Amino acid sequence: MSSPKIAIIGAGMAGITAARTLVAAGQNVQLFEKSRGSGGRLASKRSEMGRINLGAQAFTCDDADFLTELQLWQQQGWVTQSTHQQSQWTGIPYMSALTRHLLAQIDTHFACEIQALSYDSKGWLLHDQHAQTHGPFCQLIVAIPAPQAATLLKHCALALAEQAACVSMQPAWILALGFKQPLTVTKNLAQLRSSSIAEITCTPPSSEHPLQTWRIRASAQWSTLHLEDQHQHIIAALSKDFAAVLEIESPVADSVFAHRWRYAIGALPVPTTLLADLQRGLYLTGDWCICGDVQSAWQSGQRAALQLLSAAGQQPG
Ligand SMILES: Cc1cc2nc3c(=O)[nH]c(=O)nc-3n(C[C@H](O)[C@H](O)[C@H](O)COP(=O)(O)OP(=O)(O)OC[C@H]3O[C@@H](n4cnc5c(N)ncnc54)[C@H](O)[C@@H]3O)c2cc1C
Structure with missing residues (x-):
């Protein structure tokens, strides 16, 4: 049995x-x-x-x-x-x-x-x-x-x-940006933050990642404020803040998506x-x-x- x-x-x-x-x-x-x-x-x-x-x-x-x-x-x-x-x-x-x-x-x-x-x-x-x-x-x-x-x-x-x-669990928006022509950035990413951005990471092109890939995690406060926004709005707003933090011209990504975690951390x-x-x-x-x-x-x-x-x-x- x-x-x-x-x-x-x-x-x-x-x-x-x-x-x-x-x-x-x-x-x-x-x-x-x-x-x-x-x-x-x-x-x-x-x-x-x-x-x-x-x-x-x-x-x-x-x-x-x-x-x-x-x-x-x-x-x-x-x-x-x-x-x-x-x-x-x-x-x-x-x-x-x-x-x-x-x-x-x-x-x-x-x-x-x-x-x-x-x-x-x-x-x-x-x-x-x-x-x-x-x-x-x-x-x-x-x-x-x-x-x-x-x-x-x-x-x-x-x-x-x-x-x-x-x-109470905090939300988090994630933005991923991919570039065929890699962005050249000399800043220490671990130190880059703003009121909207909590974390930026970059993965160089490889067999696993055909494009140079940036992942931007929005801060809990910003994600809460923009919880119900359309994905297109999130992509535009976070891409702009990403460029501002890196002190570069707003780049045009070859591939992009945003993902919302309603319950990320808590x-x-x-x-x-x-x-x-x-x-x-x-x-x-x-x-x-x-x-x-x-x-x-x-x-x-x-x-x-x-x-x-x-x-x-x-x-x-
Ligand atoms: C953006 C982000 C960054 C993070 N960074 C870190 C970090 O740096 N270090 C760290 O340690 N942790 C980090 N975390 C937290 C970490 O991911 C979580 O603590 C951990 O993965 C939670 O595991 P869990 O099994 O408790 O819950 P979950 O991973 O949430 O699993 C719950 C599962 O239940 C399923 N589910 C929900 N409702 C139902 C239902 N009604 N019926 C059937 N299935 C259901 C969901 O789909 C999900 O698969 C991060 C989380 C996020 C979102």
């Missing part, structure tokens, strides 16, 4: 980590992801410029357990450590490739947005955007950004929904180790439970899985 089923909603670092920990312990896991690809805020986008990381471009590790895991991933050739800053890591050749490797053994339903949940004596039922129902599942891990978790849980787990609703005011309804087997996880970064997502996903195993009287693998 197969073991009781566990559902996980969200294929970002937290959900993937929870899934891997449970599968390693011999559990029967199904993962549900609303996007067509994996990674969440570690997603990347294919473009004329090559693959562009849309969210985190690198992440920091200062946790011994996470470091052990990263070293295993490094041996597999999935991540690399920065040569300038030892604590900085990145997925190779891009972030979503890492999450794809991590998901390889996990039964995942992509393009499946869970819009409602219900619970009865048989367990949890998940209702998707096509009015299909999945389940019942004896345990459920919700691994999505806090505001989305608050909405999903408000009709079936009000106390947890209220805790998630305490997290965390609970006080980090927590347990957000769960143990009686009904419901666990809440995500970067926002700890410090709102990739390491937190990994730690939180692992803790949720270990708590679930412990509540079910099972051992980790």
Whole structure:
């Protein structure tokens, strides 16, 4: 007989980590992801410029357990450590490739947005955007950004929904610009900021990136002010500010796109180790439970899985 089923909603670092920990312990896991690809805020986008990381471009590790895991991933050739800053890591050749490797053994339903949940004596039922129902599942891990978790849980787990609703997550607009004729810039990009621009990075042309590629991350304050603006407006406004910061004439890019993260960064005011309804087997996880970064997502996903195993009287693998 197969073991009781566990559902996980969200294929970002937290959900993937929870899934891997449970599968390693011999559990029967199904993962549900609303996007067509994996990674969440570690997603990347294919473009004329090559693959562009849309969210985190690198992440920091200062946790011994996470470091052990990263070293295993490094041996597999999935991540690399920065040569300038030892604590900085990145997925190779891009972030979503890492999450794809991590998901390889996990039964995942992509393009499946869970819009409602219900619970009865048989367990949890998940209702998707096509009015299909999945389940019942004896345990459920919700691994999505806090505001989305608050909405999903408000009709079936009000106390947890209220805790998630305490997290305010800041948005971020991303602008990518590609140039066939590379721009020549001598400034130190790490020091370039303005009220609208939080970060500028440049990737030189290579086999992975046919164009010289610039990624501009707008500041949280500017992104909040322009949250509902049209993409064309964002492209025009940020391109102008980019040129001003670099002190160059407004360049005409050969390739361009803008991406909006409605919920980019944010965390609970006080980090927590347990957000769960143990009686009904419901666990809440995500970067926002700890410090709102990739390491937190990994730690939180692992803790949720270990708590679930412990509540079910099972051992980790
Ligand atoms: C622009 C940007 C820059 C960043 N820079 C850094 C950095 O430098 N260093 C760092 O450590 N971190 C950084 N981060 C944060 C880092 O990316 C996140 O902390 C981490 O990836 C979050 O992982 P997660 O699994 O908690 O959530 P997510 O990655 O958000 O995963 C949640 C998943 O759930 C899915 N989902 C949501 N709702 C549903 C639903 N109803 N049904 C099904 N699926 C659903 C989403 O599509 C998503 O795939 C950055 C983020 C952004 C956006």
